[in-house]
Amino acid sequence: MREPAIRAVGLSKRYGEVVAVDSIDFEVAQGEIVGLLGGNGAGKTTTIAMILGLLLPSAGAITVLGCDMLRHRYRVLPRMNFSSPYVDLPKRLKVRENLEVYAELYGLARPRARVRDIAEELGIAEFLDRPNGQLSAGQRTRVALAKSLLNEPDLLLLDEPTASLDPDTAHWVREYLAQYQRRRAATILLASHNMLEVERLCSETLIMKTGRIVDRGPPASLIDRYGRQTLEEVFLDIARGRAGVLPEAAQ
Amino acid sequence: MTAVPRDRAVRAERPAAVQSARRIYAMVLRYLYLLRGSLPRLLDLCYWPTMQMLLWGLLTQFLATKTGFFAEAAGYLLAGVLLWDVMFRGNIGIALSFLEEMWSRNLAQLFASPLRAWEWALSLFVTTLIRTVIGILPAALLAIPLYHFSIFEMGWALVAFFFNLLVFGCAIGLVTSGLVLRWGLGAESLCWAGIFLIQPISGVFYPIAILPDWLIPVALALPSAHVFEGMRAVLVDGVFLTHHLWKAMALNLVYLALSLAAFLAIFRNARRRGALLQMGE
Numbered sequence: 001m002r003e004p005a006i007r008a009v010g011l012s013k014r015y016g017e018v019v020a021v022d023s024i025d026f027e028v029a030q031g032e033i034v035g036l037l038g039g040n041g042a043g044k045t046t047t048i049a050m051i052l053g054l055l056l057p058s059a060g061a062i063t064v065l066g067c068d069m070l071r072h073r074y075r076v077l078p079r080m081n082f083s084s085p086y087v088d089l090p091k092r093l094k095v096r097e098n099l100e101v102y103a104e105l106y107g108l109a110r111p112r113a114r115v116r117d118i119a120e121e122l123g124i125a126e127f128l129d130r131p132n133g134q135l136s137a138g139q140r141t142r143v144a145l146a147k148s149l150l151n152e153p154d155l156l157l158l159d160e161p162t163a164s165l166d167p168d169t170a171h172w173v174r175e176y177l178a179q180y181q182r183r184r185a186a187t188i189l190l191a192s193h194n195m196l197e198v199e200r201l202c203s204e205t206l207i208m209k210t211g212r213i214v215d216r217g218p219p220a221s222l223i224d225r226y227g228r229q230t231l232e233e234v235f236l237d238i239a240r241g242r243a244g245v246l247p248e249a250a251q
Numbered sequence: 252m253t254a255v256p257r258d259r260a261v262r263a264e265r266p267a268a269v270q271s272a273r274r275i276y277a278m279v280l281r282y283l284y285l286l287r288g289s290l291p292r293l294l295d296l297c298y299w300p301t302m303q304m305l306l307w308g309l310l311t312q313f314l315a316t317k318t319g320f321f322a323e324a325a326g327y328l329l330a331g332v333l334l335w336d337v338m339f340r341g342n343i344g345i346a347l348s349f350l351e352e353m354w355s356r357n358l359a360q361l362f363a364s365p366l367r368a369w370e371w372a373l374s375l376f377v378t379t380l381i382r383t384v385i386g387i388l389p390a391a392l393l394a395i396p397l398y399h400f401s402i403f404e405m406g407w408a409l410v411a412f413f414f415n416l417l418v419f420g421c422a423i424g425l426v427t428s429g430l431v432l433r434w435g436l437g438a439e440s441l442c443w444a445g446i447f448l449i450q451p452i453s454g455v456f457y458p459i460a461i462l463p464d465w466l467i468p469v470a471l472a473l474p475s476a477h478v479f480e481g482m483r484a485v486l487v488d489g490v491f492l493t494h495h496l497w498k499a500m501a502l503n504l505v506y507l508a509l510s511l512a513a514f515l516a517i518f519r520n521a522r523r524r525g526a527l528l529q530m531g532e
Binding site: 046087093105109 | 525
């Protein structure tokens with residue numbers, strides 16, 4: 001059996017009295033797209049930051065692509081990447097310059113050619129020579145996505161990847177991600193508030209509430225189990241703690 | 252937008268040292284792109300050193316007409332101001348590059364990449380060296396026709412003074428950057444002002460012998476005091492006192508090691524507090 005792409009055991013993050021993530025256990029199988037759902041403050045971004053090694057857990061362990069992230073994160077970081085609306089690329093640098101810097105940081109074989117290729121793939125070639133700060137929110141999201149795909153990561157962590165995109169571009173990005181995942185057999189962990197997006201893209205979901213994973217499973221199975229029509233309805237049931245629906249699957 | 256199928260390897264397998272060098276190069280490239288893209292920034296680098304040189308040059312000319320000492324050692328104040336600026340640029344070069352990352356909310360992107368904190372620190376040092384040379388060189392060259400003073404006449408001593416002051420300035424810059432990482436952008440003014448705390452005891456414009464007795468040992472614990480004492484010996488007596496150089500170098504090694512250790516400790520603490528994700532304008 002293949003090693004999971006991500007394995008978290010007893011993962012916790014506390015800031016003094018505040019518990020941001022409360023001893024969660026989960027595995028993400030290689031080659032899957034997994035949705036990480038939850039309301040604001042549920043602990044999604046904290047979980048992603050711990051997986052990336054940007055944040056040290058208060059307790060627990062994380063293994064990524066077979067490596068202990070607390071001890072050997074640099075062995076595996078070249079095979080990972082991420083995109084999040086909470087971070088940005090330098091605004092004064094041109095898009096091309098930003099991407100070239102990251103292509104070098106990830107030690108790519110042909111940095112300039114790779115920047116050109118990814119720009120074509122993601123439809124950002126026309127504004128490669130514009131400063132990042134002069135782009136619209138949607139264009140910036142696509143540039144951030146390009147940065148996150150520069151090194152063709154085996155594990156891609158995406159926080160709200162289509163948050164500021166128009167429906168057409170958001171649809172294109174979803175198609176692109178699905179195609180990328182198939183082509184590279186990559187693993188994608190996707191934190192999103194867009195339930196439709198998760199339904200369409202993800203084979204598995206983890207639902208977080210107040211720092212804990214309260215349910216998990218394939219979107220269709222969750223919808224079935226909760227007796228609902230859509231994942232959004234399931235999410236609302238869980239978020240509002242409706243009548244005994246929190247199932248036994250919760251840890 | 253068309254998806255282009257790709258079959259060639261994107262990632263390159265290279266020895267660890269080569270990968271490390273590429274990451275340092277990437278960060279130097281990042282700061283040079285920033286500098287290249289902004290003429291005001293480039294001018295700002297040269298502006299203050301040149302203004303200081305003009306001002307102190309005029310003062311020196313005035314003093315030379317009143318006292319024999321300044322007539323004989325005309326470059327005394329000018330060399331002080333130019334070399335002090337090397338140290339100041341060392342400090343500000345590190346701090347500014349660091350603040351750039353915080354202002355642009357780029358820290359999390361950087362440290363989710365394979366970049367190590369020490370590689371970043373080294374790239375900041377290289378960038379600072381380039382920025383300092385760009386900033387000081389025009390002022391030093393202008394002083395030759397304007398005041399008939401060439402700091403380059405100090406020869407190899409100048410190289411030794413330059414690198415010692417630059418390294419000490421960088422060490423201070425690393426610590427103040429670490430403090431900003433610890434306390435956020437509210438502590439930003441430390442980056443600009445912190446270094447001036449040690450200017451009075453570095454003996455930039457006067458021998459440290461005029462300091463109060465209890466302050467002299469404190470001054471002698473600073474590499475900058477040894478450099479400026481050494482500078483005066485070259486300019487006034489025409490001798491290069493190697494003991495000042497060795498002491499400055501030894502002290503610099505200690506301060507650099509301490510500042511790097513402090514920075515890495517604060518960086519690790521930032522990972523514990525989640526500061527890498529939260530920092531920004």
